Amino acid sequence: MSSDLASTPTRIIAAARSLLEAPAGPSLRMSDIAKAAGLSRQAVYLHFKSRAEVLIAVTDAIDRDHGLEARLSESRAAATGAERLDAWISFWGGYLPDVRAAADALLRIKDNDPEAAAAWDDRMAAMRSGCAAAIGLLAQDGRLAPPWSPETATDLLWTMLSFQTWDTLTRTRGWTPEDYVRQLTIAARSIFVAP
Amino acid sequence: MSSDLASTPTRIIAAARSLLEAPAGPSLRMSDIAKAAGLSRQAVYLHFKSRAEVLIAVTDAIDRDHGLEARLSESRAAATGAERLDAWISFWGGYLPDVRAAADALLRIKDNDPEAAAAWDDRMAAMRSGCAAAIGLLAQDGRLAPPWSPETATDLLWTMLSFQTWDTLTRTRGWTPEDYVRQLTIAARSIFVAP
DNA sequence: CTGTGACTTGACACGGTGTAAAGTGGTCAA
DNA sequence: TTGACCACTTTACACCGTGTCAAGTCACAG
Numbered sequence A, B: 001m002s003s004d005l006a007s008t009p010t011r012i013i014a015a016a017r018s019l020l021e022a023p024a025g026p027s028l029r030m031s032d033i034a035k036a037a038g039l040s041r042q043a044v045y046l047h048f049k050s051r052a053e054v055l056i057a058v059t060d061a062i063d064r065d066h067g068l069e070a071r072l073s074e075s076r077a078a079a080t081g082a083e084r085l086d087a088w089i090s091f092w093g094g095y096l097p098d099v100r101a102a103a104d105a106l107l108r109i110k111d112n113d114p115e116a117a118a119a120w121d122d123r124m125a126a127m128r129s130g131c132a133a134a135i136g137l138l139a140q141d142g143r144l145a146p147p148w149s150p151e152t153a154t155d156l157l158w159t160m161l162s163f164q165t166w167d168t169l170t171r172t173r174g175w176t177p178e179d180y181v182r183q184l185t186i187a188a189r190s191i192f193v194a195p
Numbered sequence C: 001c002t003g004t005g006a007c008t009t010g011a012c013a014c015g016g017t018g019t020a021a022a023g024t025g026g027t028c029a030a
Numbered sequence D: 001t002t003g004a005c006c007a008c009t010t011t012a013c014a015c016c017g018t019g020t021c022a023a024g025t026c027a028c029a030g
Helices: A008-021 A030-037 A041-047 A051-066 A068-077 A081-109 A114-140 A150-160 A163-172 A177-192 B008-021 B030-037 B041-047 B051-066 B068-077 B081-109 B114-140 B150-160 B163-172 B177-192
Strands: none
Touching: A008 A030, A008 A041, A008 A051, A008 A081, A030 A041, A030 A051, A051 A081, A051 A114, A068 A081, A081 A114, A081 A163, A081 A177, A114 A150, A150 A177, A150 B163, A150 B177, A163 A177, A163 B150, A163 B163, A177 B150, A177 B177, B008 B030, B008 B041, B008 B051, B008 B081, B030 B041, B030 B051, B051 B081, B051 B114, B068 B081, B081 B114, B081 B163, B081 B177, B114 B150, B150 B177, B163 B177
């Protein structure tokens, strides 16, 4: 039925998502997801044709929840390039903890699944365009520090803000998300903003 | 026999290594390795108890070849912190292309194999100590830019120089290893070295 | 009462890892 | 010469997780 509270696909996504966000971490098998959704393993295949598709749907759901697009355009408000760089880093630093679990899972399967890889690359491209926008405005202000070109500056900023970097810093070095935003803002300003 | 040119374990390692370094990439199965070494799949298990063990041995062999330890201590020659930072980055930037294939493979299996994870973490720790040394000398010179502490500076430098960062930059953004060294040297100097 | 759709159960193929056991052939020592 | 040992082979199998298939159950709608 349409809603005995939620449609089955929705319930599956919710189940997968909660497993993903549980401390145990993302070793979720199809059977785990099914069990958590109160379904048989086969029923999951009735709604999603592969594990990757479930993961992608979960990631989409998370993005929708946290309003990736909306918050992305928020940072467009900033007037100067330097401000926008700051805004962008703090937006991103706030976003990352919300998507950690899903990103982790997606990252793990992207090697074996072209669809997952595409979903990942999409997000990375969106993220890159945020970097490019900040750097572009900075260049327009004439405050992009030499010898950086908008291209190379974007590349470097983009990798510095990569999920993996954030993950290592927070997980293995114990940085808080706030530390991350603070330090990376300083670093990015030191590198890219001319005095 | 001891050497009809090379012992079997050595031959296995060499075979795995050449597969790893081949353009095809690291999808190497035990059967691939065995075939390349001219052995049956089971024979490989006679010398290594798991796939992970082979990969670890390969990584060790590569390290030995490229003299990780030796080259690591080379950069200890530099007098000032700033020079040492430069030396460290160019050493590392020269080392990365050599170990790309093995690092990639190790990184892929480290999630499922504790031994592989340990091998990876070892290397990362070694690499981190290189970062710490450069930053430490810089701090000693009184030229570590505020507001960085040796700790946080090391953390950030370490992640900026991570294999994943290098990999994205060179593979998906088309940076050459030389670009990488040049740009990251500039970036690191901008962030960490006080004027 | 019948049909349809959502779901279940149970079975199976596949690919990959790792294990087990019996057999082959060469070398070395008594 | 005999026989023990060794490195290796062949064959077979268990296990795990993904994905497929087919038959059956059950409820609700016309």
